[in-house]
Amino acid sequence: MIAIASLLFVLFLSLIVVRVAAEALILTGISREAARFQARSAWTGTGFTTAESEQVVGHPVRRRIVSALMFLRSAGLVTAASTLMLSFVTVDERGDGLLRVAALVGGLAGLWFLARSPWIGVWMSRVIARALKRYTDLDVRDYAGLLHLAGEYAIMELKVQEASWLAGRNLEDMRLPDEGVLVLGVSHPDGHYAGAPRGDTVIRPGDTLVLYGRSPELSRLGRRRADLAGEAERRMAVGVERQVERNEKTTTGAGR
Incomplete structure (x- = not known):
């Protein structure tokens, strides 16, 4: 023993x-x-x-x-x-x-x-x-803690497919922040990486997006297709985000 x-x-x-x-x-x-x-x-x-x-x-x-x-x-x-x-x-x-x-x-x-x-x-x-x-002499930070990557919030990599709702659009037209989604970076197939991309950045099939937001919304965005159903999903996602914002304001006001 x-x-x-x-x-x-x-x-x-x-x-x-x-x-x-x-x-x-x-x-x-x-x-x-x-x-x-x-x-x-x-x-x-x-x-x-x-x-x-x-x-x-x-x-x-x-x-x-x-x-x-x-x-x-x-x-x-x-x-x-x-x-x-x-x-x-x-x-x-x-x-x-x-x-x-x-x-x-x-x-x-x-x-x-x-x-x-x-x-x-x-x-x-x-x-x-x-x-x-x-x-150590480095400024070490817990990035997961800084971004509150707990509960619903997450960072996700999303590869854009040909039929994706994201393909062929620029960031300004997509207005992803209205859905509670932020694009932190775009990695192109040739290896070029664009950090904090501007609104005129066009997303192409094969690009990989680094997204920050609530996990359920990021997952639904990844499955969204460029058709009428995809547009309906977009409107629904905006409505959900507005409701979340209202709930957060109500909670903040009640906590004061």
Whole structure:
């Protein structure tokens, strides 16, 4: 049972280290999903050539985080594998083996629950934020917090299709802010990126838009087609946004 306990302890440390690294990456401006992916990739030694990986390599703090994670991985995985083998090599009786399996499964379930705990994530975010601000010379910000990316609000990438309501229109004509949607940037198929695009920017099929707004409205916008039904959906979206604005004004007035 000592070997089982050692294995669970090693796995516990691994989960904590990966969680710490992911939270640190999030606080440097990477999305939560990308940060977790990069932290797990670095810890397992799996290489991926993605835009997020390039952002990690080109950022001094992110590079430091991932480098430390890779260094710790080299010893952690070997230790875990060795302990796992030792935990079963010394089994003399069938009952003892079943007991060890049960202990291992129970311990893994407990670690999984611990790793998924939102309370731990909030606690880690606070601790890591203070550490990054203290030990680095960069102005690290929690962009998710600044943009209030919680609840309904989100940032979404939307690739424009041929039949999309967005295709062939400029931003001024679409008046997306009337629907509560802001266009933060436009990535063209040739690799050119236009940040904070102007109203005369024409959206073409194949462009990828970076949008900010409420998740349900962003999803509906992505499915909207260039037909009469699409125009009706546009009018409905404007009506929904006006209702949201009225509700927010009412709530603000009541809170004073």
